[in-house]
Amino acid sequence: MSAVTAPLPSPPPRRPAADRLPFGPPFLIADPAAARRDLTLLRRALAASGVVAEAAVARPVGRAGEIAARALEDGHRLLVAVGSDRIVHAVLRVLVDPSGPRWPDAVLGLAGLGRQDLSATFGLPDDPVKAARHLLGPNLFEADVGRARWRGPDGTQRVGVFANTAELGYPAEVSARTSRSAGAAGSAQVPSGGAAGTAGAAQQTAGHAHRTAGHAHRVAGQAQRVTGRVGRFAAAVGGLVATRSTPARLEVDHTAVELRLAGLVVANGQFTMGRMKVAPRALPDDGRLSVMAFQGEPLGIYARSRDLYYGLHVPHPSVREYQSRRVAVDTAEPLTLVLDGWRAAGGPPASFDVLERALRIKV
Numbered sequence: 001m002s003a004v005t006a007p008l009p010s011p012p013p014r015r016p017a018a019d020r021l022p023f024g025p026p027f028l029i030a031d032p033a034a035a036r037r038d039l040t041l042l043r044r045a046l047a048a049s050g051v052v053a054e055a056a057v058a059r060p061v062g063r064a065g066e067i068a069a070r071a072l073e074d075g076h077r078l079l080v081a082v083g084s085d086r087i088v089h090a091v092l093r094v095l096v097d098p099s100g101p102r103w104p105d106a107v108l109g110l111a112g113l114g115r116q117d118l119s120a121t122f123g124l125p126d127d128p129v130k131a132a133r134h135l136l137g138p139n140l141f142e143a144d145v146g147r148a149r150w151r152g153p154d155g156t157q158r159v160g161v162f163a164n165t166a167e168l169g170y171p172a173e174v175s176a177r178t179s180r181s182a183g184a185a186g187s188a189q190v191p192s193g194g195a196a197g198t199a200g201a202a203q204q205t206a207g208h209a210h211r212t213a214g215h216a217h218r219v220a221g222q223a224q225r226v227t228g229r230v231g232r233f234a235a236a237v238g239g240l241v242a243t244r245s246t247p248a249r250l251e252v253d254h255t256a257v258e259l260r261l262a263g264l265v266v267a268n269g270q271f272t273m274g275r276m277k278v279a280p281r282a283l284p285d286d287g288r289l290s291v292m293a294f295q296g297e298p299l300g301i302y303a304r305s306r307d308l309y310y311g312l313h314v315p316h317p318s319v320r321e322y323q324s325r326r327v328a329v330d331t332a333e334p335l336t337l338v339l340d341g342w343r344a345a346g347g348p349p350a351s352f353d354v355l356e357r358a359l360r361i362k363v
Helices: 032-036 038-048 061-073 085-095 128-134 170-182 199-242 298-303 305-310
Strands: 027-030 054-057 078-082 107-111 140-151 157-162 165-169 246-252 255-267 289-295 319-324 327-331 337-339 347-362
Touching: 027 032, 027 038, 027 061, 027 085, 032 038, 032 054, 038 054, 038 078, 038 128, 054 061, 061 078, 061 085, 078 085, 085 107, 085 157, 085 170, 107 128, 140 165, 140 337, 157 337, 165 170, 165 347, 170 199, 170 255, 170 298, 170 337, 199 298, 246 289, 246 319, 255 298, 255 319, 255 327, 289 347, 298 305, 337 347
Parallel strands: 027 054, 027 078, 078 107, 107 347
Antiparallel strands: 140 157, 140 347, 165 255, 165 337, 246 255, 246 327, 255 289, 289 319, 327 347
């Protein structure tokens, strides 16, 4: 008697391309550190879903803006920042300028994969397989963008935008160091996009990607977490050495205060300084900036690092917290100004306000 074999289950029907990719195929723009591992894993995960993603590595990170502009001119509309907040900022400056959106139909994807503060505000996963799923489908978040004005080294007014935070003093020094180390150079080569990555090749690699991507990410992720802790500690120590507090005047909606300022965070997103929940009540679509003014000395901020990591540092007598549409600050001594991990040339006096719903983010 011959055995009866149950029929194999049919694979779930694949959604039409228009449903999976309403903004077109993603164009991945990575910092050099992502080229070592994360970019390849992300592209494999997308290939497992039948999506061919072109990619480019910005060496140095500042070239990301040039790459983004060329991609937009070539017709791409979903640009994905892979890596640290510095890569996000470089792409942002192409999508939005201080007067508003430059490419209203463009969409920004975020794939921080453990090295980005902005993606944490939206709860986007660090695992590349899960992150790839968020790059598919129609879900969008219309986010505000911060606008900053400050005095340049030559005394003229400068203006710029930020997606996550503008910072002064100790937080600025820590964020600049953390973001720079997160986007440090890597040497691995990245496969180029194009005809070689056809749908047939994607089907051949899908099973392999599912078996290996998760394991590779877990093993390498353990080493990355250790390296991240060491990097955050080095950034904190460097920030302490480079910063001292100064008398300052801070103006927000409906009030003004004078204080001894150790650090200021003007936040659109909740996380900064290497995944610390510095602005736990920030909402990137409420038309307001979350203002965290740290009084006293920088060492006082560092001493509360654990509370900062979990967003437990407020309320506290040494921290002034505001929600405001406009912010202005002037300081007796110069302080470093950092926008999304990038050091700005110049510093206070500075002012900040909001470009409402100026950026479409893929979630």
